[in-house]
Structure formats: structure tokens, C-alpha cells
Amino acid sequence: MKELETDSGAKPLDFIRQIIAQDQKDGKHPAPTTRFPPEPNGFLHIGHAKSICLNFGIAREYGGRCHLRFDDTNPSKEETKYVDSIKADVQWLGFNWQEHLYFASDYFDRLYEFAEQLIRINKAYVCDLSADEIRRHRGTLTEAGTDSPNRDRSIEENLALFRRMRDGDFPDGSRVLRAKIDMASPVILMRDPVLYRILRADHHRTGNKWCIYPMYDFTHCLSDMLENITHSLCTLEFQDNRSLYDWVLETLETPCHPRQIEFARLNMTYTVMSKRKLLQLVEEGFVEGWDDPRMLTISGLRRRGYTPKSIRSFCEQIGIGKKESWIDMSVLENAVREDLNETAPRVMGVLDPLKVIIDNYPEGLVEELVAQNHPQKPELGIRSVPFSRELYIERDDFMAEPPRKFFRLGPGREVRLRYGYLITCVSFDQDESSGMVTAVHCTYDPDTKGGNAPDGRKVKGTIHWVSAPHALSCTVNLYDRLFTVEHPDADKDVDFKVHINRDSRIKKENCMVEPSLAGAEPATRLQFERQGYFSVDSAQSLPGKPVFNRIVTLRDSWAKIEKGA
RNA sequence: UGGGGUGUAGCCAAGUGGCUAAGGCACCGGGUUUUGAUCCCGGCAUUCGUAGGUUCGAGUCCUACCGCCCCAGCCA
Numbered sequence: 001m002k003e004l005e006t007d008s009g010a011k012p013l014d015f016i017r018q019i020i021a022q023d024q025k026d027g028k029h030p031a032p033t034t035r036f037p038p039e040p041n042g043f044l045h046i047g048h049a050k051s052i053c054l055n056f057g058i059a060r061e062y063g064g065r066c067h068l069r070f071d072d073t074n075p076s077k078e079e080t081k082y083v084d085s086i087k088a089d090v091q092w093l094g095f096n097w098q099e100h101l102y103f104a105s106d107y108f109d110r111l112y113e114f115a116e117q118l119i120r121i122n123k124a125y126v127c128d129l130s131a132d133e134i135r136r137h138r139g140t141l142t143e144a145g146t147d148s149p150n151r152d153r154s155i156e157e158n159l160a161l162f163r164r165m166r167d168g169d170f171p172d173g174s175r176v177l178r179a180k181i182d183m184a185s186p187v188i189l190m191r192d193p194v195l196y197r198i199l200r201a202d203h204h205r206t207g208n209k210w211c212i213y214p215m216y217d218f219t220h221c222l223s224d225m226l227e228n229i230t231h232s233l234c235t236l237e238f239q240d241n242r243s244l245y246d247w248v249l250e251t252l253e254t255p256c257h258p259r260q261i262e263f264a265r266l267n268m269t270y271t272v273m274s275k276r277k278l279l280q281l282v283e284e285g286f287v288e289g290w291d292d293p294r295m296l297t298i299s300g301l302r303r304r305g306y307t308p309k310s311i312r313s314f315c316e317q318i319g320i321g322k323k324e325s326w327i328d329m330s331v332l333e334n335a336v337r338e339d340l341n342e343t344a345p346r347v348m349g350v351l352d353p354l355k356v357i358i359d360n361y362p363e364g365l366v367e368e369l370v371a372q373n374h375p376q377k378p379e380l381g382i383r384s385v386p387f388s389r390e391l392y393i394e395r396d397d398f399m400a401e402p403p404r405k406f407f408r409l410g411p412g413r414e415v416r417l418r419y420g421y422l423i424t425c426v427s428f429d430q431d432e433s434s435g436m437v438t439a440v441h442c443t444y445d446p447d448t449k450g451g452n453a454p455d456g457r458k459v460k461g462t463i464h465w466v467s468a469p470h471a472l473s474c475t476v477n478l479y480d481r482l483f484t485v486e487h488p489d490a491d492k493d494v495d496f497k498v499h500i501n502r503d504s505r506i507k508k509e510n511c512m513v514e515p516s517l518a519g520a521e522p523a524t525r526l527q528f529e530r531q532g533y534f535s536v537d538s539a540q541s542l543p544g545k546p547v548f549n550r551i552v553t554l555r556d557s558w559a560k561i562e563k564g565a
Numbered sequence: 566u567g568g569g570g571u572g573u574a575g576c577c578a579a580g581u582g583g584c585u586a587a588g589g590c591a592c593c594g595g596g597u598u599u600u601g602a603u604c605c606c607g608g609c610a611u612u613c614g615u616a617g618g619u620u621c622g623a624g625u626c627c628u629a630c631c632g633c634c635c636c637a638g639c640c641a
Contacts, residue, residue, distance in 0.1 A: 012579050012587080039641055074640060131639050138637055142567050145637090176639055186568040188637050197639035216641045239569055240636050262570085264634095269576080317589060319578055321571095324634050328576050331590050341603060348600095376603065407601065416599055451599050462599045530600045558601045 014320035016054070016261055020062055020231060029230045031064035036090070036097075037104075037220070037234075039071045040082035040204070042275045044089045046296045046311070046332070047266040053315035054263070055233055056095035067227055068097035072105045073219050075203035083204070089298040094308045100227075104219050105205045107226055111214045112166065114222055114252055115177060115196060119158045123251050124195060125151055126161040127178045134176075137183070138191050144184035145191045151180065165198055168211045172198050177212075181247065189240050190247070193217060221245040224258040232258045235265040236322065263320050270329045270481040271296050272489050272496055286500055287482070291539075293549050294482045294504050304479060305525050305535025305551035310339040329481060333552045340525060340533045340551070345373040345380055348418065348464040349513035349528035349548070351476055353392035355439040355468065358423060361389040366467075369450070371419040385514055387420055390468040392512045394530075397463045398440055400428065405561065407461035409440065415461040418529065422448040422459055464529050471512035476534070476548040478506040511548075520546045530554065 013021060020032050034055040038048065059066035068090060072078045090097070118124035127148045129137065139145035153161070162177055164170065177196035185191055195218040200211045221244075224232045232245075242260045249257045267273060272281075278295065281287045290297050293304035301311065314335040318327050348371075367387045374380040393409070402410035409415050414424040423442040431438050447454050451462070482504045489496040513528075520526070522538035532553035540547040 014578095018581095037641090041641085071641065077640075134639075135637075140567085140637060144567090173639065188568075191637085194639050199639080213639095215639075220641085236570070237635055238641090241641095243569090264571090317577080319589095321578075323571055323577090325577060328590060331577075334590065337602090346600075375598085375600075405601095418599060420599095459599085461601085464600075527600085527602085530602070532602095554600075554602050556601075561601080 015322070016231070016233060016263060016320055017058065017061075019259075019261065020058060023230070024062060029064075032058055032062050032230045033064050033067070033228055034059055034231055034233060035067040035069050035102075035224065035227065035229050037069045037071045037223075038086050039074070039077070040079060040086060041074070041077040042082060042279070043290045044086055044298045045273060045278065046268065046298070046301065046314075047273050048089075049093060049298060049311050050266045050315050050318070050320075051233070051235075052090055052093055052095060053312055054320060056090075056097075057312075057315075058231070064230070065100060066095070066097060067100040067102055067229070069102040069104065069223060069227070071216070071220065071223075072103055072203070072205065073213050073216060074199075075201040075206075075213065076199065078204055080204045085299065089302075092298065092302060092308055093311060102223070102227060103205055104214075104223050105203060107219070107223055108206060108210060108214070110226065111219060111222055115214070115218070116159065116162065117252060118179070118195070119162060119177075120155060121251070122155055123180050124177055125153050125158050125180055126165065126175055127151075127192075127194075128175050131173060134194070138188065139183070141188070147183050148178070148192065151192070162196075165196070165212050166210070168200075170198055172200055172211075174198060179218075179244075179247070187240055187243050189217070189244055193244060217241055217244045218248060221248045221258070221260075222252075222254070225249055225254045225256055228256055229258040232260045234260060234262055236262050236324070237265075238262055262322065264322055264324055266318070267324070267326045268296065268329055268332065269326055269486040270483045270488070272483070274489075277489065277496060280497070281482075284497070286497060293477065293479050293537075303538060303549070305523075305533065305549055306336050307339050307343075307525070310336040313339065326487070336533065336552050337555070340527065342377075344525050344527045344533055346371075346375070346527045346529050347514050347517060348385065348466055349476070349511060349517070349531065349534070350392045350394050350464065350466050350471075351478070351508055351511050351528075351531060352395040353466075353471075353510065353512045354395040354398055354437065356391045356393050356423070356442055356465070357439055358389050358391070358442050358444045359426065360443045363389055365389065366470075367449075369419050383516060385419065385516075386467045386470040387417075388467045388469055391417070391465045392468055392471060393417075393440075393463055393465045395437075398425075398428070398437065400430075400437060408463055409442075409461075413461075414459055415463050416448075416451045416459045417465045418462050419451060420449075420465065421445060422451070422453060464531075466512045466514060468512075470515045472515050472518050473510050474513055474517070474546055474548065475540070476508045476511045476550065477537070478508060478550045480504050480506075513548075517546060518544050522546075525551070527554075 036055045056066045127150045137146050176194045178192045181190045183191045196212045199213050239262050291299035291303045368384040369387050397408040399410050409425050421444040423444045427441045429439040483499045484501045485499045488499040520536045522536050524536045533551040534548040537547040537549050
């Protein structure tokens with residue numbers, strides 16, 4: 001895979017990479033420095049993967065570096081367990097911050113000094129208004145705000161007050177430090193924004209050293225500056241914040257001034273992306289945790305069986321822009337198929353077993369048949385699968401009264417057992433009361449071992465199977481999309497949870513798979529032929545007793561025909 | 566109604582005034598195939614939110630209008 005081909009036009013650059021390439025060409029910086037700045041208050045999801053791939057990808061492509069910086073300025077929400085999981089997820093995705101691991105909290109001392117400096121140049125003041133009063137003074141979208149009564153405090157008084165805030169002389173919420181900008185600004189964020197608040201909470205890194213904490217807008221730009229970030233990439237909702245980002249750095253006359261560029265966050269169909277909604281799914285038991293294989297969290301995707309490469313490839317495919325957009329879930333699904341088609345060994349597994357008895361096959365005889373692990377990749381080798389008189393096939397592969405286009409088993413019809421023999425259905429047994437087919441009787445053609453008829457007759461259908469006495473019985477989770485509608489949270493008046501797909505996980509208990517799978521290691525990815533890609537669940541599998549997760553089905557054009565008919 | 570963004574196919578997305586508007590997903594045909602998979606070939610925007618204007622020439626420039634998103638946390 002070529003990374004990028006700047007001039008050949010092989011792959012057009014997104015608007016951010018165009019800026020970066022131009023800046024590099026102009027000699028603004030020898031190489032870009034970016035950063036991925038998560039707040040450690042939750043788990044990463046596919047939307048974060050887009051940002052990670054962008055920031056770390058740019059660093060890799062342009063010979064720069066990307067910092068991992070935790071934006072931990074709100075101790076009431078942040079925890080160490082999140083920093084650990086975020087680090088693990090970034091690494092799993094295939095990126096490396098090397099020695100550039102930072103925490104905004106590492107800058108608290110310097111941030112405090114910058115705040116005092118702002119006070120000294122009369123650009124910040126301590127405000128005694130309550131949160132509610134501040135809100136009322138802020139004005140509205142169309143009306144200017146009004147000045148705080150404390151706006152004209154002397155520098156000395158502000159300094160003294162701010163120090164007392166730091167020293168714990170005032171209760172939580174009683175005072176804040178505000179930037180002195182313009183209460184009439186059309187940009188509401190610029191109406192004397194709060195820079196520091198009093199908050200007595202145990203910080204996951206600084207403990208109780210501080211009882212005042214800087215706000216995002218004050219922290220982020222200065223952290224970027226301190227790390228010599230060249231391009232500070234963030235999502236669209238921070239566009240207004242750029243005014244304040246620039247104001248802080250300009251007012252403080254900092255030696256460097258990173259450029260903030262905003263791009264559209266990722267939205268996907270058939271899911272929800274907000275931390276709040278994901279949390280709701282977990283807490284209300286709709287899924288079994290943050291790493292539930294149906295969750296589009298990085299840990300959920302990992303457990304489902306998605307490969308890091310497929311997620312990176314997905315992020316490449318969707319592009320970077322400034323337009324609010326919804327990516328089809330099928331694009332993600334296609335990305336794993338594409339990767340796994342290349343790499344996943346093929347095996348046979350029957351999800352819904354139906355017994356087949358080959359009437360003319362000698363009782364007690366067992367043959368070892370040769371199967372390829374990947375039809376297009378002989379280098380993946382071969383394996384042997386046992387064959388005997390009694391087999392399991394997929395219940396869907398038999399119909400008592402099949403339509404003409406059904407290329408599988410039915411009375412009088414001949415099919416090929418993959419890597420086995422051609423068999424013809426002679427009869428079937430049925431449960432009298434339910435009408436359910438309980439077994440199918442066939443005869444085999446002994447001259448067709450391996451699947452080809454010496455007389456050259458063509459058999460259209462090939463089905464998978466497992467020898468009944470040799471089969472390994474196991475549990476398979478058939479995962480599907482978590483929601484039944486494209487935009488579960490589109491309607492604000494309807495709870496998004498009413499759209500949950502009740503069949504998003506179907507737990508199949510007695511699936512029959514090839515005996516060789518008894519030794520499959522957790523996280524192994526396989527293709528069950530004609531079914532889909534599956535992975536060995538790392539949480540539920542036991543030695544010799546694997547549990548499989550369906551990652552994604554194979555494309556199924558028969559399903560379409562069936563639906564249309 | 567203030568400010569900031571954004572509109573190219575069903576969904577993404579190239580296009581940076583000049584040959585017939587890239588590419589991917591989805592979809593529809595056809596071929597190969599011991600996975601109804603993969604793979605391969607072909608189709609899929611007389612038109613770029615709308616209306617005017619500038620120009621020999623406009624998706625690209627100008628004007629107006631329309632739609633959608635974000636901003637009134639001591640969250641990030």
C-alpha cells in the first residue's frame with residue numbers, strides 16, 4: 001500500500017493535508033506536529049478512530065510526530081482507567097506516540113502563571129457573579145451582554161483574589177477568573193469567557209494539589225503552544241472556539257501559535273455515536289458493556305473481530321471534509337470484508353444443523369478429505385477434514401419443495417459437498433406434528449471424491465458440511481446492526497432506544513464446526529464458508545471450547561433474490 | 566433575528582475558470598468460479614441547493630435567495 005503520492009494524483013489530498021503539504025513546501029515548519037487530545041472520561045469509539053488516523057496518519061506521512069495528550073482539566077469526570085484504555089486502543093489501531101505522552105494537568109503550574117500574566121496586562125479579572133448571574137449577563141444570540149460589576153477591579157485586587165482562589169479561601173463556584181474581551185461580541189464565546197473555576201475534586205494525577213482548574217479554551221491552546229504543535233485539528237463544533245484560541249495566544253504573545261483547523265466529525269447510519277447515548281446503552285443493559293461486540297467502541301470492534309487495518313482503511317475511504325455527513329454502515333462492513341477476504345483462513349461451520357444420512361456410504365468408514373485453507377491463496381496451505389456416513393448441513397440448504405433457482409438440496413436434487421462428494425437427496429424424515437424436517441437421506445457417487453464427476457456432469461450448488469461424529473459443538477454469536485433504522489436519534493421526541501434491533505445478537509448454542517477448531521486461539525479470525533467472517537471471542541471462549549462471534553456476513557446475492565421473489 | 570460553517574448521484578467524495586464532472590460504497594446487468602463469496606467486465610450526474618450576472622468559456626468568479634449544522638456549561 002502506498003501511503004501517499006503527492007504529485008502523481010493517485011490519491012487526492014483532503015483539505016487538511018493540502019494545507020500541511022503547502023506549509024511544508026513554504027518552509028513554515030520542517031514537519032508537522034499534531035496531537036490527539038482525548039479527555040479521559042470515556043472509551044474511544046469509531047469516531048475517535050477517524051481523528052486518530054488523521055492526526056497520527058499526517059505525522060507518519062509528512063515525517064512529523066503526533067502527541068497523545070490527555071485533556072484532563074475536569075477532575076470530576078476523569079479517571080485513570082480511561083487513560084489506560086485510550087492508550088491501549090490507540091496502540092491497537094497501530095499508532096505510536098513514542099515519548100510524546102502528555103497531560104494537560106502537567107501544565108497546571110505554567111497555566112497558572114499565564115493566568116496571572118493575563119491579569120497583569122489587565123486582560124483577565126476575578127468575577128464574583130454566580131453561574132446563574134453570569135449566564136444572565138451573557139445576553140442572547142441577538143442581544144449584547146452586560147458587563148460584570150467586577151470587570152473594572154484593579155490589577156492588584158484581581159491578583160490577590162486569584163491567588164486566594166488558588167489557596168482555597170473561597171468555596172466552590174463562588175468566583176471565577178474571566179478573560180476581559182467584549183461583552184457585546186457577536187461571538188458569544190468571546191463575552192468574557194470563564195478561564196478558571198473553583199472546584200474541589202480529587203484529580204487523577206494531581207490529587208488535591210489544586211482547587212482551581214483551567215477551562216478547555218484556556219488550556220487547549222496553551223498546551224498546543226507549549227508542545228509546539230503546528231496544526232491543531234479538531235471537530236466542527238469548535239469553530240467558534242478558534243476566536244478564543246487565537247485571542248489567548250495573541251494576547252499572551254506566545255512564541256508559537258498553532259493553527260486550529262476543524263473537520264466534520266464522523267456520523268454513521270444504524271448507530272449512535274454520542275458518549276451519553278453509548279453510556280445509556282451500557283447502563284440500561286441493552287448491551288453487555290463498553291466492549292460489547294455490537295458497540296462501535298474501539299474495544300467493541302476489537303472484540304467483535306474487526307482488524308486495526310480495516311478500521312484504518314475505513315477512515316481512509318471516508319475522507320476528511322467540513323460537511324456534516326452520514327457514512328453508511330456498509331462502508332465499515334465492507335472494509336473488514338475486504339481485509340479478511342485476503343487473510344482469513346476458510347473453514348466449515350454449520351450454524352443451524354440438519355442431519356444428512358448417506359444411505360449408501362459404508363457404516364463406520366471415515367475418510368480424511370483435503371480442503372484448501374484459501375482458494376485464492378495456496379500459500380495458506382491445506383487441511384484435512386473427516387468425512388463419514390452422517391453429516392450436518394445447514395438447515396437453509398435443504399428445501400422440501402424448492403423453487404427452480406434454488407441451487408441446493410431438495411428431493412431428487414444433486415449437490416456437491418464442498419471438498420467431498422456429489423450427493424443426491426432420495427428422501428427426508430419429518431416430524432409428524434410440527435412438519436419440521438428431522439433428517440435428509442442421500443446417496444453419494446463414489447466416483448466424485450473431491451467434488452468432481454468423471455463424466456463431466458455439472459452440479460450448480462456446493463454446500464458446506466461437517467461430519468456428525470467428529471463435529472465440535474460450540475456457541476456462535478450472530479451479531480448484526482444494533483439499530484433497525486438509519487438514523488436512530490434523528491427524532492428528538494422519540495427515544496432512540498425504541499429502534500434497537502432485538503436480533504442484534506442471536507446466540508446459537510449447538511453449532512457444529514470442524515474438529516480442528518477446538519484449538520482455535522482467542523481473537524483468531526476465520527471465514528466460515530458461505531456464512532461470513534468469525535472471530536474467537538476473547539472473553540467467553542474456554543480452552544477446547546471456543547465461542548465464535550460473527551464479525552460480518554459474506555455478501556449474499558441469494559438473499560436478495562429471495563427477498564425480491 | 567447576531568455570529569460561525571456547509572450544500573456536487575441513494576451515501577461519502579475529487580474537482581482550485583478551459584479536453585467527454587475522478588474514485589469508493591450502494592445499486593443494476595454480464596463473465597469466471599467446487600463459497601449464490603472472491604475476482605473480472607460493463608452500466609449508473611446533459612449537470613453541481615435555486616435564480617440571476619460576469620466571461621469566448623462557470624461546479625469553479627460576482628449578487629441575491631433557499632436549506633441544513635454549530636454557538637447563550639463554572640463540560641470538552
